[in-house]
Amino acid sequence: MGRHSLPEDSTGPDHSPRQDPTGSRSAARRRAVAICTAVVLALAIGAALVLRGALLTPMKSCASDAVRLGVAASPDIAPAVREVAERARSAQVRSDGRCLDVKVTSRASGDVAGALVKDGRDPGFQVWLPDSSVWVDRVSSSAPKAVPLDTLGGVASSPVGVAATPPAAERLGWPEKRYSWARLAGAATGSTDLRLGAADPARSATGLLALARVNASIAELGGGPGKGGPADTRAAAAAKLLSERTSDSDDQVLTTLPRDGSGAEEGNPRRNQALFLSEQAAYRHNTRAGDAPRLRLFYPADGTAELDYPYAVRGGDSVTTARARAATRFMTFLADAESRRILSRHGFRSASGKAVEEVARTAGGKAPQPYRAVPGSGPSSAELDTALGMWTITVQSARLNTVVDASASMSAPVPGRRGESRMDVTKASLLQALSQFTPEDEIGLWEFSRRLDGARDYRELVPTRRLGLSSADGSTQRDRLTAAFGALEPVAGGATGLYDTTLAAYRKARDGYAEGKFNAVVILTDGSNQDEGSISLGALVKELDRLTDPDRPVPLITIAVGPDADLSACEEIAKATGGSAQQVADPAQINAVILKAIVSASQAGTGTR
Structure with missing residues (x-):
């Protein structure tokens, strides 16, 4: 039967295309609608799955691939910063495509500064948010070899x-x-x-x-x-x-x-x-x-x-690029309008x-x-160093032996100070420093050159005693020191006997150690050791190291005055005793340097027990 093998009535008249062309078009439309519906449903289901995957994938990355940032914040601002960090986490704030996961810990600013100065280990955070730039400056000035801190700006005030x-x-x-x-x-x-x-x-x-x-x-x-x-x-x-x-x-x-407000405790x-x-x-x-x-x-x-x-980010190799960029991203987030409102609600x-x-x-x-x-x-x-130095002295009291270079080079003029020698400016600065000390502080004075007192390079001018101590004539130790400072003069032709003098002054201060006070020796010199028959620098450092007693600390504070002073030797001498060395271009800076050195030694735990 070929292509007519089916009987003509096998499908009935309504299904014959030859007999009902209109019905054929309707059926075709129904088939097209069905196919389109299936395609649309398939596309919709696929789109839903794709959308669902797109939504789930970032959530998964936030949980598994977040960039974690540690922030050490001052206790007063830590709660506000923690609230901002939670907001950043909820909003899935990103840095380079990765979600931020910021952990905020509350740490006293002074404690963090002390740890950064004393300890070279990883402190466990990438961002430091102290209450004041005072602390950042202290770390930067006290530990020049420490991991650098990059301050991006202030968060609040x-x-x-x-x-x-x-x-x-x-x-x-x-x-x-x-x-x-x-x-x-x-x-x-x-x-x-x-x-x-x-x-x-x-x-x-x-x-x-x-x-x-x-x-x-x-x-x-x-x-x-x-x-x-x-x-x-x-x-x-x-x-x-x-x-x-x-x-x-x-x-x-x-x-x-x-x-309470009853007034009973007023x-x-x-x-x-x-x-x-x-x-x-x-x-x-x-x-x-x-x-x-x-x-x-x-x-x-x-x-x-x-x-x-200040918002300070740790630099150096210890912080990865991803964390450094995350730190910058969190800083910008802290500055947006909602974060500022959070800080304001906390009183900032x-x-x-x-x-x-x-x-x-x-x-x-x-x-x-x-x-x-x-x-x-x-x-x-x-100004801060002066205030803190004065405070340290006021609270703690001090016992200092001041040892001043009287060699001929101290007669050299000071640039920019017409008619004034190094000794003139040094005396004025020492008198200024003396005025900062209280009657309970103990101060003494030596001068040194070479062969100044027989075979000795040094001479004691005023024994170390309490400034308020009165003599039979009614004068005080402060009066005697004021007069002695004013009478200091360079020795004509005098050379610098630095090493023997340093050892003798340290031994004397160690023997006269005063419990409960800040004990130190302050040595001012504008040159290098010129006594060929003296102890060598290596032997001096070794002996100072042997004499140093952690339970009775006496740091040496050495001040190198002018460009000719041997700063390297001063640093070695001071380091052996837990002290510090400073170089000043102008002797007028001596007062501030002494106060700063006292503060540094006190914070390092040397000078008093």
Whole structure:
């Protein structure tokens, strides 16, 4: 039958294309619709699977391929940064296609700085967020060979002022009455008998910045710092009084305030009535005060200090490129609008220092207190070193033997100081340094050249004794030292007998060690050893190393004055005793260098036990 093998009625008349062309087109359409539907469904299912895979793949990468970033943050800002880190994690913020996984740990800024200076091991973080650039500068200046820190900018800020309890603030005329730093500190030593506390300036940037501001403010009243005038007397009195009411940390100092608002504890002499405090710390206290009195803030009229919260990224090979880029990405995330709102809710200003009205009011700021003023530049490194050096001396007391080069080269003129020799400028700087010490400090004076006292290269001019010690004629040790410093003169034709003098001075200081004081020998020289018959440098270093007793430390502080001084030898000598060596182009810098060296030795744990 060929192609007609089927009977004609086998499909019926409705299914015959020859008999019903219209029905044929309808069936074709139905088949097309069915095919299209199947294709669409297949495409939809495939698209869903692809979409699902696209959504799941990043989630999987965030869990398994995130770039992990460690941030060590100051305890005050750590909660806010941790909240921002959680937000970054939830939003799957990425760096180079990988999600950020930021772990924030709370670590005291001073502790981190100390660890970075002393310990070369990996500290366990890539980003450091201390409360102040003070700490970054200290690490950079104290450990030049350490892993470098690259500061990308500030994350937040908070001005430092004086927070007072309501009764104390009322007595001082808050908010209408405005004070300078000097007058606020003076209120603690004046008739108002304000009990003013602070965190230890050696451990707290808040305490140190406030102390430096007080010193600068007092100096502006007259006399100038280090001149032995009224400014020094007031600065020493403020530091001494403050040292009796210090706490180890910013959090601990807040516990010294009255614990309730009943007024019963206001008269308790063990409770502080006012504190050097940041705006953020006052904000945090007031928001959690409960029954405790809410603080009132005085913003000093001569400019507040400022905590600037620098974002410092560790450099060097210890941080991978991926983590370094992630650190930069997290910094930009911290600066976006929502992150700034989070920081503000925790009581911080932006890095620009612009006041946040709600934060300032909650912290206790109120017009006409100048809380809207943007803090200016902070104290210089030299001002901070001077303040901290003075503080160390005030709190700890010192026993120093000062050994001054009297060789002929000390008569050389100082460039830029018409008519003044190295010895002239050295004497003025030593007198300036002397004014920083208290009556309880013990200071002595030697001079040295070559064959200065018979066969000896050195001569004791004033024995090391307490500055307040009086003689039968009524003069004090300070008077005798002042006269001896003023009488120092270069020895005509005198050479430099540095090594024998150093050994003799160290032995004498070691034998006269005073428990509980900062013990040290300060040697100033402008040359190199010129005594051919003296001990060699290698033998001197070996003997100093043998004499050094960790339980009775006496660091040597060597100061190389001018370009001809043997800095390398000074460094070897100082290192053997746990001390330090500094070179100064101008002898006028000697005072600041001595104070800085005392601070460095004290922080390193040498000089006192």
